[in-house]
Amino acid sequence: MSGTFVGMPAFPKAAHEAVHNATLRGNLRHATHTIRSKRAKAVAEVSDWAALREAGKQIKDHTLRHLDDYLVQLEESVTAAGGIVHWAADADEANRIVVELVKMTGETEVVKVKSMATQEIGLNEALEAEGIHAYETDLAELIVQLGKDRPSHILVPAIHRNRGEIRDIFAREMSEWGRPAPEGLTDTPAELAEAARLHLREKFLRAKVGVSGANFMVAETGTLVVVESEGNGRMCLTLPETLISVVGIEKIVPTWQDLEVFLQTLPRSSTAERMNPYTSTWTGTRDGGAGEGDGPQTFHLVLLDNGRTDTLADEVGRQALRCIRCSACLNVCPVYERAGGHAYGSVYPGPIGAILSPQLRGTGSEIDASLPYASTLCGACYEVCPVAIDIPEVLVHLRERVAEGGQATRGGNRVVLKPAKGHAAERAAMRAARWAFSHPGALRTGQRLASRTRRFHPRTLPGPGRAWSETRDLPAVPAEPFRDWWQRTQGGKEAEAK
């Protein structure tokens, strides 16, 4: 995926570092708890939420099950509306296409509206290598780009930064990229937003090329939809002469009417608003006829695979492609809240990232093999998901793949994966447990011994158990084994009788 994440340590190590960063945990806790309660309120306003959620799931599932038909239909309708469609099988090909398209315009600058797909493929780095500067224009993306940082949240990529940190980044870095931050900039959000407005406006007004993603593509009409808050999206989609949109092939909905479901569930799930401040839709270009010259004269759509068809091939895991990137699952996740977004080593952090990244990239690397374990399986992510992705189900499915190996699809080919290394201790422990549970006498003796020696137990396990106990607190052993207590009290009856 993105070059910024190369060499990431596996999740447990990265998470271990993150949970000891008090500022990060404070920032995350404040942010996730704020949005959590707001979201619950926004959802409660809509009495048919369950029906909308089910409809969203059904629309996406149906689309995925007939994705070839809808892709062809989309290509036809975009082309008929004056757009040009390109197909990219992987990140390299997508980057090559976009670099080539920008070069054809003769420009060396592009303005970008936040697009996870372009982060996923590392487009900014690819453009930079060809001497083309890409300016991120979403406030949070700007904070990340100026801070030479990585995004940590799907919706609020700078969620790990507090206002003081943001002020320092603006004051230090803005002059490197264009208009400097105003003198005496304070850390009030309004002033910080104003500084970003002034800094970016000079870029918007002269921009000739815009690069975007899209939240939805309508196969029936060839319409693309971008949902946003700040207006930077409208700027990038409206002012440049050339617009290049890089969109994952799973972002299709069949008909215009389908938007009525997602334009209700997405804003309430993501920013907890009845509606996000701005939504833009465009269908090809507006050349000739009424509204001529409204928006870019040239529109390119780059349809991106990059592991999506491999994900589609997995009957359990394909539901991850229903994701509409609302980020509700991140905000309720007890693991995300403590470990932070960077620990996931991907542009897709949190519960959805834990199932999406190992499918898009495969489970070959250490970080990707560890991601299915980055969860307590508490199920909160499934409860809030507006398209009902059963994230715990997919996590368990992927854990099995990591631990046991098995069939998977990589680069369009069926492959048989070997069990991942590093699970020997776990397998040995499970074998030992199986033996103990089938030998009641030994279990009883062992439990009594453990209770009597509890004062002397170490805080971490020795030997192969060390890795396990390094990322967990060992549970305290009770003073008396449960089975002894049961026998002594007849299941608490003795205590009741007293």
Added chain:
Amino acid sequence: MSSRDVILGRVRRAIADVRQDDTPYEQAVDRSYLREHGARSVAETVDLLAENLADYRALVHHCDADGLAATIAGLLAERGSASVVVPAGLDEAWLAATEVTRVPDRLDNTPHELDAVDSVVTACAVAIAETGTLVLDGSPDQGRRRITLVPDHHICVVRVPDQVVSSVPQALERLDPARPLTWISGPSATSDIELDRVEGVHGPRTLEVVLVSGE
């Protein structure tokens, strides 16, 4: 083989488990969700629109058709605007009571020229009460998308009750997907700094909505 063929081939192999007689689109989605939330009279729907617009920091004004020109003139004066962008098809009577310099929406005015203009006045295509949303569709009385984007002050006129619908599903029915649409719910805002909502980043920082009745 082209990447198009590669990707379509991979998709077809990936969904080989899908039966040929899989449920067609028309029956695949249960549309028992609501067309609108709650029962309201026409007047209540307009009130809800005003309430939800205001909740997201739009400034809402009411007037009748006869008072519209004076209302718009008053808002421009209050703001101290010296110039206003005017879409080609805007009803001339709307600006009859003001003397501010008019800048017509033309193909050749540059973003920098628009940046120097103080205000813009437009109509809208439809307004959604439940969400407090205005939708512009680029009709002659609304102009190109950029004129409601670059100037810092947007006055949008909504004819009530005929341009008001209750819900998102009802709005989509009225809209033409072939037109470039801009949905506006309050002025530009961000929640990127500690999830505190701040109004005004890149779009107009002040959104004034005039609900005009009885035309």
